[in-house]
Amino acid sequence: MSEYDDVCVLLPTMNEAETVARVVEDFRDAGFENVLVIDGGSTDETRSIAREAGARVAEQSGRGKGQAVREAVRDHVDASYVLMADADATYDAADADAMLDPLLAGETDHVIGDRFADMRPGAMTRLNRIGNRLINLAFRAIHREDYGDILSGYRAFTRESFERLHLTADGFGIETEMAVECVKNRVSVAVVPITYRERPGGSATNLHPIRDGGVIFLELYRKAKTNNPLFYFGSAGVASTAAGAAMGAFVLYRYLAFGISHEVIAVGAVGAVILGIQLLVFGVLADMIHSLHREQIERYERAVDAGTPGRPSETGGHDAGEDRGSEGRGPDSTPHEEAGEADD
Incomplete structure (x- = not known):
């Protein structure tokens, strides 16, 4: 029995053939036997390579990272805990212990990995860094919580807490939506420092900074309607x-x-x-x-x-009924004696 038997590592993928084997093997070497790759219709060999590396592979019915995460947790995850990461080898499997510790200890329900705590050179362009900072500032201003790095794709959460979130985003806005929904539903969140590495050569990012950044800002503003x-x-x-x-x-x-x-x-x-x-x-x-x-x-x-709902003593309903039923009775009287007194 491993301490991670009840943990599922979730890796959403889209054309990650260059890196998916390395990521799957790193998590399996770290003690995670349950690694699930949810693929968004890759045109390369991502799915076959992931299977050969030892992962379970499922192909999502729709498109986009958000839809993949929702479908995976709903239909393919039976574990109580989910460790979600990207399959581009930018996250370190060695940080998994730190990500899961607050969950397994029962201290929190959702953990976000803070990439800015140890961001390696070349891991993020200047434009992306500025955009991330602005989005995090906007999140703090609008939703009045500081989660450090709401766009981080390295997350750990209980399946029960995930099911409490009302998630609709299909693309990269899923991380932002999860952070907002945690605030809205008062899901306890912990922020853990992690390492963020540069993408290995040969792998291409699916992120479009301007387009996806605009979508994320709109998502933040749209969610403010019910939260602020x-x-x-x-x-x-x-x-x-x-x-x-x-x-x-x-x-x-x-x-x-x-x-x-x-x-x-x-x-x-x-x-x-x-x-x-x-x-x-x-x-x-x-x-x-x-x-x-x-x-x-x-x-x-x-x-x-x-435990107050249904507690009779505080409302007086049940106790009062008992008092009325016992009113006029001495401590030693019995129902038969009372019946006899009534007949007399």
């Missing part, structure tokens, strides 16, 4: 109000300087300001409702943890 409504509606309100104020200033300047009136722009300016103020007010109200909802959920969870 004040930011979601307030930012749109501020933008609309600022646009209206700018148009109004232009109309006023043209009228005072040249005597030219711009009625249509003026009407648009007033409309934009009114819309912006309404959005700000709506954001404040939505944030209040969201806060009250979270308070109610927390109270309910505390009640469940304390």
Whole structure:
């Protein structure tokens, strides 16, 4: 019996023939017998090479990393713990112990590997590094949690906690969505320093920085609707109000300087300001409702943890019934004696 018998190593792949064997063998050498490769329709020899290296291989029914992860956990993983990594050999199997320790100790339900703790030269381009920093800053500002490196593909989590997350992203936005859903569902998260290496020569990345970065920013903003409504509606309100104020200033300047009136722009300016103020007010109200909802959920969870639901003694229902049934009885009286007293 290995200490990792209840752990499944999950490797989403797409044309990773150059590196997948090395990654599978590294994890198997580290003591992980259950290695699952979920392939997104590779056109190279990724699947056959992964099988030869000792991995279970499944071909996903759809496309994209997010869909692959959801399908793998739902249909192909029976273990209680999942260790997810990329198959491009940028992550180190030697970090698996540190990733799993908080889970196996019961300290947390989700672990994120922080690539910035030990990022090797050439592992990330300057553009990607700047983009990652901006996305992490945006995440902290919008969702008010600091997970260090929300775009890290090195994750460890319990299958039970994964099933609590409402995940819909199909592509590389899956990591961002998982981080946001952990905040939303109050899943405990630990951040562990890991090593991040340069991709081996000959392997090509499936990441498109500009396109995928834009998708991730949109995902962050979209998820703010239910997790931070004040930011979601307030930012749109501020933008609309600022646009209206700018148009109004232009109309006023043209009228005072040249005597030219711009009625249509003026009407648009007033409309934009009114819309912006309404959005700000709506954001404040939505944030209040969201806060009250979270308070109610927390109270309910505390009640469940304390075992109060159904406890009769605190509500007085069951105890009160017993008191009423025993009222007037002496400590030594019996039901038969009472019945006899009633007959008399």
